[in-house]
Amino acid sequence: MSTAIAIEPPARESSPSGLSVGNHPSAGVRTCETTGLPVCLTAQQFIRLNAVIAVVALLAGGVAALLVGLTRWPTVHLLDPVWYYRLVTFHGLNMLIFWILFMEIGILYFAATTLLNTRLFSKSLAWTSFAMMLSGAVLVDVTILLGKADVMMTSYVPLKAHSNFYLGIILVAVGTLIGVGNFFGTLYIAKRDKTYIGSVPLVVFGATAAAIIAVVTLLHGAIVMIPTWLWSLDVIKHVDAGWYRLIWWGLGHQSQQVNVCAMVSVWYMLGTITTGAKPINQAVCRGAFVLYILFINLASAHHLLVDPGVGASWKIWNTSYAMYLAVLASMIHGFTVPASVEVAMRKKGHNRGLFGWLAAAPWKNPGFSAFFLSLLIFGFIGGITGVTLGTQQINILAHNTLRIPGHFHSTVVGGTSLAFMGLAYYVVPLIFKREFYARGLARIQPYIFAVGIVIMSLGMSFAGSYGVPRRHWDVQFAGAQFAAGFGSGAHVMLGIMGVGVVLAFVGLITFVLLVVAAVFFGKKIENRPMTAW
Amino acid sequence: MSIHVPEETWFKPPSGAERTWIGLALAWCLVLSIMMPYWHFKGKQNSTGDSYSVTPTAFGARVEQFVKTNKVGETNGIPIVEPSPGGDAYLQAQMWRWYPVLKLKEGQTYRLHVSSMDLQHGFSLLPMNMNFQVLPGYDHVLTITPTIKGEYSIVCNEFCGIGHHLMTGKIVVE
Amino acid sequence: MAQEKKPVEVFQKEHEHDEDDHHTPGTVVLTLALLVSFAVYYFANWKALADVWHVR
Ligand code: HEM
Ligand SMILES: [Cu+2]
Ligand SMILES: [Cu+2]
Numbered sequence: 001m002s003t004a005i006a007i008e009p010p011a012r013e014s015s016p017s018g019l020s021v022g023n024h025p026s027a028g029v030r031t032c033e034t035t036g037l038p039v040c041l042t043a044q045q046f047i048r049l050n051a052v053i054a055v056v057a058l059l060a061g062g063v064a065a066l067l068v069g070l071t072r073w074p075t076v077h078l079l080d081p082v083w084y085y086r087l088v089t090f091h092g093l094n095m096l097i098f099w100i101l102f103m104e105i106g107i108l109y110f111a112a113t114t115l116l117n118t119r120l121f122s123k124s125l126a127w128t129s130f131a132m133m134l135s136g137a138v139l140v141d142v143t144i145l146l147g148k149a150d151v152m153m154t155s156y157v158p159l160k161a162h163s164n165f166y167l168g169i170i171l172v173a174v175g176t177l178i179g180v181g182n183f184f185g186t187l188y189i190a191k192r193d194k195t196y197i198g199s200v201p202l203v204v205f206g207a208t209a210a211a212i213i214a215v216v217t218l219l220h221g222a223i224v225m226i227p228t229w230l231w232s233l234d235v236i237k238h239v240d241a242g243w244y245r246l247i248w249w250g251l252g253h254q255s256q257q258v259n260v261c262a263m264v265s266v267w268y269m270l271g272t273i274t275t276g277a278k279p280i281n282q283a284v285c286r287g288a289f290v291l292y293i294l295f296i297n298l299a300s301a302h303h304l305l306v307d308p309g310v311g312a313s314w315k316i317w318n319t320s321y322a323m324y325l326a327v328l329a330s331m332i333h334g335f336t337v338p339a340s341v342e343v344a345m346r347k348k349g350h351n352r353g354l355f356g357w358l359a360a361a362p363w364k365n366p367g368f369s370a371f372f373l374s375l376l377i378f379g380f381i382g383g384i385t386g387v388t389l390g391t392q393q394i395n396i397l398a399h400n401t402l403r404i405p406g407h408f409h410s411t412v413v414g415g416t417s418l419a420f421m422g423l424a425y426y427v428v429p430l431i432f433k434r435e436f437y438a439r440g441l442a443r444i445q446p447y448i449f450a451v452g453i454v455i456m457s458l459g460m461s462f463a464g465s466y467g468v469p470r471r472h473w474d475v476q477f478a479g480a481q482f483a484a485g486f487g488s489g490a491h492v493m494l495g496i497m498g499v500g501v502v503l504a505f506v507g508l509i510t511f512v513l514l515v516v517a518a519v520f521f522g523k524k525i526e527n528r529p530m531t532a533w
Numbered sequence: 534m535s536i537h538v539p540e541e542t543w544f545k546p547p548s549g550a551e552r553t554w555i556g557l558a559l560a561w562c563l564v565l566s567i568m569m570p571y572w573h574f575k576g577k578q579n580s581t582g583d584s585y586s587v588t589p590t591a592f593g594a595r596v597e598q599f600v601k602t603n604k605v606g607e608t609n610g611i612p613i614v615e616p617s618p619g620g621d622a623y624l625q626a627q628m629w630r631w632y633p634v635l636k637l638k639e640g641q642t643y644r645l646h647v648s649s650m651d652l653q654h655g656f657s658l659l660p661m662n663m664n665f666q667v668l669p670g671y672d673h674v675l676t677i678t679p680t681i682k683g684e685y686s687i688v689c690n691e692f693c694g695i696g697h698h699l700m701t702g703k704i705v706v707e
Numbered sequence: 708m709a710q711e712k713k714p715v716e717v718f719q720k721e722h723e724h725d726e727d728d729h730h731t732p733g734t735v736v737l738t739l740a741l742l743v744s745f746a747v748y749y750f751a752n753w754k755a756l757a758d759v760w761h762v763r
Contacts, residue, residue, distance in 0.1 A: 037536075081695055115536050152692050156653045158669060159694070199543065202535040241653055241668040268535035279535055280551055280729055282543040307666045308584030308673035312573055315582065320566035327565070331558035334741065335551060339734040340535075346730065354733045384745045392569045393578055394752045396762070399664040400655045400690035465755075467662035469655070469690035473698040477688065480701040481609055481630055484659060484686035549729040554738055561742060568753070577761040642761075661759050678761035 022117040023193035029119070032430060034529040035273075039431070043113040043120040047106040047431050049130055051424070052519070054102035057137065058417075059512045061094030066505040069456070073498030074475060074491055081473040082150070088471055090144045092153035096412060097172060098137045103420050104210065104262050105129065105179040110431070111207040111265070112186040118195040121185030129179035136171025139164050152471060154248065157228060157239045166229035173221045180211045180218075202285055206265030209289040214258045220250035242309040249300030256412065257292055257326065263374065263416040264289075264333045266423050268340075270371035273426060274362055274533075276348075277340035285336050291329035295321065305395035315392045327387055334379045341372075365533035370422025370446035377450060378415030381457055386411060400471075402497075403464030406457045413504075414453040421446060421511050428515060429530035434522030442514050443533075449507025452500050459497025466490035577678075580665065587672040592625065592648045599623040600633050608634055608703070616643055623647075624687075624702070626654040626667045628694055631687045631702025639682050639706050645675045655691030658704070664690060679706040 022029065022038055030039050064087040070078040079087065113120050120126060143149045148162035155161055187208065190196060200208070224247040230236045268285070271277035279285045301318030304310050345357035362368045385407040389398045398404065425442065428434055436442050468475055468490050475494070477484040547555055573579055587595075599614065599622070606613040612633040616622035618641035625632045627650035637643060647656055649669040656665040661681075667673060689700035 081698065085692065085695065085697075150695070156691070159652050159692075196538050198538050198541055201537050201539065240670060242671055245666075245668075272535045277535070280731075281545060281547055282539050283545055284547045284551060284555070285535075304666075306580045306664060308582055308668055308671040310582045312579060312581040315580070316569045316573060320569055324562040324566050328555075328558055328562045331561075331738075331741075332555060335554045335558075335734060335738050338737055339551065339729070339731040342731045342734050343729070354736055357733055379741055380744060384741075384748050387565065387745070388749050388752050391565070391749075391752070393572050393576060393580065394756055396578055396580055396663050396665070397752065397756055397759070399666065400657070401662070401664065465662070467657060467659050467664075469657060469688060471692045471697075472690065477698065477701055480699045481611070482634075482686055482701040482703045484688050484701045487660075550731055550735050551729060554735070557742065561745070565749075572753070576757070578756050578759060579763050581763055583763070658760075663759050663762065676763040680760050 022119070022195045023189060024119045032114075033525075033527060034430060037114050038117045040113040040119045042123050042126070043109045044431055046120070046126045046130065047109050047427070050102045050106035050109070051427060051431075053134060053137070054099050054106065054420075055424075055512060055515055057094045057098035057102065058508065060141070061091050061099060062505060062508040062512065064088075064091035064094065065508075066501065069498060069501030069505070071473065072475075072494060073501070074494055076498065077474075082147070084473045085150050085152075085471070086144060086147060089150060089152050090141065093140055093144070094137075095417075096153065097169075100259060100412070100416065100420075101172065101176050102133065104214075104258065105133070105176065106427075107262055107266070107423070108180065108183040108207055108211060109186075110427075111204045112183050112190065115201045115204050116187070116190040116196050118186055118190035118193065121182050121189055125178055125182040125185070129175045129182060132171045132175030132178065134175075136168040136173075136175060139168030139171065143168060154252065155228070156248075157231070157241055157244045160232055163229060163232040166225055166232055170222070170225050170229060173218050173225065177215065177218045180214050183207070183211050202279060202282055203265045203269045205286050206261055206268065206289050209293050210258045210261035210265065212293055213254055213261060217251055217254040217258060220247055220254065224248050224251060242307065245304060245307065246300060246310070249303040253300040253303060256408075259412055259416045260330065261289065261292055263378070263419045264330075264337070266419045267333070267337045267371055267375060270367050270419070270422050270426075271337060271341050271344075274365050274368035274371065275341050275344045277344040279336055279340050280343060281336070284332060288329040288332040288336070291325050291332075295323075295325035295329075302390035302392075302395070305390075305392050306399045312392070319390055319392055323387075323390055327383070330379075330383055334375070334383070337375055338372075362533070364443050365425075366442050366446050367422045367425045367533060369443075370418050370425070370450075373446055373450040374415050374419040374422065377410050377418065377454060377457075381454065382407060382411035382415050385461060398464065400469055401464035402460040402468045402470050405470050406460030406462075406464055409453055409460065410457040414450060414457065418446065418450060418453070421449065424511070424515055425533065426530075428518045428522070429525055432519050432522075433525040434518045435525060435531060436514055436518045436522060438514060438517075439531075439533075441510060445507060445510045445514065447507075448510060449504055452502070452504030452507050454500070456497050456500025456504055459493050459495075459500055463490050463493035463497060466493070468494065578663075581676075583674040583676070585672040585674070586670065587648055589648070589650045589669055592623075592646075592672060593650060595646070596623045596625045596632065604633075605636060611702075613705075618643070620644070621646060624656075625650060626656070626689070626700075627651055629689070629696035629700035631656075631689075631700065634703045634705070636705045636707065637679050639679055642676060642678045645677050647673045647675060652693045653691045654689050654693050654700070657688045657690040659686050659688055661685060666691065679704075682706050 070076045143165045149165035151161045350357045350360035605615045615636040654667040685704045687702035
C-alpha cells in the first residue's frame with residue numbers, strides 16, 4: 001500500500017458537519033501529517049507520560065512474570081517461597097493495575113481530544129491524576145519489594161499488609177478517577193464548544209463506556225480499600241472476610257469490563273487504521289457497549305461461586321442475568337469486528353473464497369497482527385474458558401486452580417495487553433513522533449508474544465483441570481504433613497506452561513526494547529507522515 | 534469509520550448475517566442461563582453457600598468436641614475421626630494444617646462444617662478436584678456424599694502465608 | 708488500490724447504501740467455529756462435574 005496508513009481524511013465521511021475548527025488555544029494543537037487528525041499538545045504530553053510509565057510497569061511485571069513462571073515449572077523451581085509469593089503479588093499489581101491503568105488513561109485522553117477535535121479539559125487535573133497514580137504505584141511497589149506486603153494483589157482480609165500498601169492502591173485509584181473525570185470534562189467542553197456535530201465516533205463511545213464502568217469500579221475500590229487501610233492502621237478493629245470479598249470483586253471484576261471495553265475500542269480503532277474497516281452497523285456496536293454498562297454490576301458474583309455466606313439463588317441470578325448479557329455483548333463484537341475487516345478487505349478486491357480477505361490482510365503490520373491475534377485469543381480461549389469457569393456449579397472444578405490464571409492470561413494479556421501493544425506501534429510514531437528501529441523484529445513481535453501466551457494459557461488451564469492450585473509454591477508438597485501431589489499429566493502441562501512463559505517473556509521484552517529504543521533514541525519524525533508498516 | 538463522527542443515519546436495525554448471529558448468540562446465552570437452575574434442581578453437585586456465623590473460638594470448641602466423641606485412631610499426630618453417616622463432620626482450617634483426618638463411608642451423606650481459625654483458606658480435594666472457599670467467621674456447610682472409595686488429600690488453594698504450600702490434610706473413604 | 712469489482716456491482720452498492728455490503732461469509736464461519744468450540748468445552752465441563760462427589 002502506498003499511503004502511510006489506510007485512513008481516509010475525516011472530512012470525507014463526516015462531511016461538512018463532522019469536525020469543526022475545534023476549541024484549541026493558539027499553538028495548542030498540531031495536525032497529524034499521517035492521519036490528518038488534530039492532536040491537542042497538552043493531551044499529547046500526558047499520553048506520552050502515561051504510556052512511558054505503563055511500559056515501565058510492563059517491564060517490571062514482565063521480569064517478575066518470568067521468575068514466577070519458572071518457579072511454577074517444577075523442573076526449574078527457581079525462586080524460594082518468600083520471593084515467589086512476593087513476586088506473584090508484584091506481578092499482579094504491576095500488570096493488571098499499573099500497566100493497564102496508565103495505558104487506559106492515555107487512551108481516554110487520546111480518544112476524547114483527537115477524535116473530537118477538542119483540547120484537554122484540564123492540564124492541572126491531568127498532572128494531579130498522573131502524580132497520584134505514579135506515587136501510589138511507587139509506594140505499592142516499594143512496600144512489596146521491602147517484604148511488607150506479601151498478600152497477593154487481592155489482599156484478602158484478615159491477611160494484613162503494611163498500611164502503605166493500601167494507601168498506595170487508594171492513591172492509584174483516586175488518581176485514576178481524576179483522570180477519568182478529566183476525560184468526562186473533555187467530552188463536556190467538546191459538546192459545549194460544538195467541536196463535533198452529531199454522535200461521537202464509535203471509539204469514543206466505547207471509551208466512554210469504559211470510563212463509566214471505571215467510575216463504578218473505583219467507587220467499589222474506595223468502599224473496600226478505605227476501611228481496610230484504616231484496619232491496617234488499627235483504627236478499625238475488624239473487617240469481615242466475606243464482605244471484603246464481595247466488595248473487592250465489585251472492583252476486581254468490573255475493572256475487567258473496563259479492560260474489555262478499552263480493548264474492543266482499540267480493536268475498532270486498529271481495524272480502521274490498518275485496513276480501513278468500517279463497522280457494518282454502528283447501532284449494533286454501540287448497543288453492545290451499552291450492554292456492558294448495564295449488565296455487569298453484580299458479576300462480582302462469579303468470583304464467589306463456592307463461597308459461604310452467599311446463597312445459590314444469589315449466585316445463579318447474578319451470574320446469569322449480569323454475566324450473560326455482557327457475554328452477549330462480547331459475542332456481538334466478536335462478529336462485528338472481523339466482519340468490518342472482511343467487508344473492507346473484500347471492497348479492496350480480496351474476494352477469493354471464504355478466507356481470501358483474511359489471507360490478504362496486512363499480517364506484516366504489527367498493528368494489524370496484534371489486533372487480530374488479540375481478537376482470536378480473547379474469543380476462542382479467554383471467552384470460552386471464562387464463561388465456563390463462571391458457571392456456578394462448574395466453578396467447583398476450577399476455583400483457585402491454575403485454570404483461573406489460564407483464563408485471564410488469554411483475556412487481559414493475550415487480549416487486552418496484546419491489543420495495547422498493537423496500538424503502541426502507532427502511538428510511538430504518531431504521538432511520540434519517533435521511528436522504530438528493527439522493524440523486522442517489530443513485525444514478528446506480536447506473533448512471539450501471542451504464541452507464548454497461548455501455550456502458557458493452555459498449559460495453565462489443563463494443569464488446573466487436574467486441580468493444580470494457583471499461587472502455590474510447591475505442587476510436590478515436599479515436607480507437608482500428609483503427602484499430596486499430582487500425576488505426570490499435570491507435570492507435563494506445567495512444563496508446557498513453562499515453555500509458554502519463556503516465549504511470552506521473549507515477546508514482552510522485545511516489545512519493551514523496541515518501544516524504549518524508539519521513544520528515546522528513535523529517528524524524529526518531523527513534518528512528514530510516519531513510515532508505513 | 535470507527536474513529537470518525539458517523540453518518541447522521543447511523544441508527545438502523547441489524548440485518549443479514551449480523552442479525553442472525555445476534556439471534557444465535559442470544560439463544561446460546563439463554564442455554565447458558567438455563568443450565569444453572571437446571572443443575573441446581575437436577576444435578577448432584579451444587580455450591581449452595583449454606584453457612585452460619587461462628588467465631589473461630591466457638592468453631593474450635595465444636596471441632597474438639599467432634600474429635601473427642603468420634604475419634605478412631607491417629608496418624609502423623611493428627612486424630613482420625615469417623616463421623617456417623619448422615620451426621621455432622623467438622624474440618625478446621627488453620628495455618629498450616631487441616632484438622633482432623635476424616636474417615637467417611639462411600640455413598641453416605643455428611644454435613645461437613647468447614648471454617649478457618651485465622652486467615653482465608655481454600656479447601657481443595659485431590660485428586661477429585663473439588664474446591665470451596667473457607668473463611669474465618671463463617672461455618673461453611675458442605676453436604677457431601679463421597680461416591681468413590683479411596684484416599685484423598687486436601688490441599689489449600691487460597692494463599693495463607695509463607696507455609697501455604699505445606700498445608701495438607703486427608704480424607705479416607707471406605 | 709485495486710478496485711476489482713464490476714462497474715454494475717459498484718453502482719448497485721452505491722445505491723443500496725451498505726445494505727448489501729454485509730457479505731461476510733468468512734466471519735460467519737469464524738463465529739460458528741467459535742460457537743461450536745464453546746459448546747464442546749462447556750458441555751465437557753458439565754460432564755466432568757457429573758463425575759465428582761455429590762455436594763449441596
Ligand atoms: C510475559 C508475560 C506474562 C507471563 C509469562 C505471566 C505469567 C504469570 C504467572 C506464571 C503467574 C502466576 C500464576 C500462579 O502461580 O498463581 C501469573 C499471575 C498473574 N498474571 Fe501474569 N504473566 C504475564 C503477563 C501478564 C500481564 C500482561 C498481566 C495483566 C495485564 C498479567 C496478570 C496476572 C495476574 C493478575 C496474575 C495473578 C496474580 C495473583 O495470583 O495474585 N500477567 N502470571
Ligand atoms: Cu491455607
Ligand atoms: Cu493457603
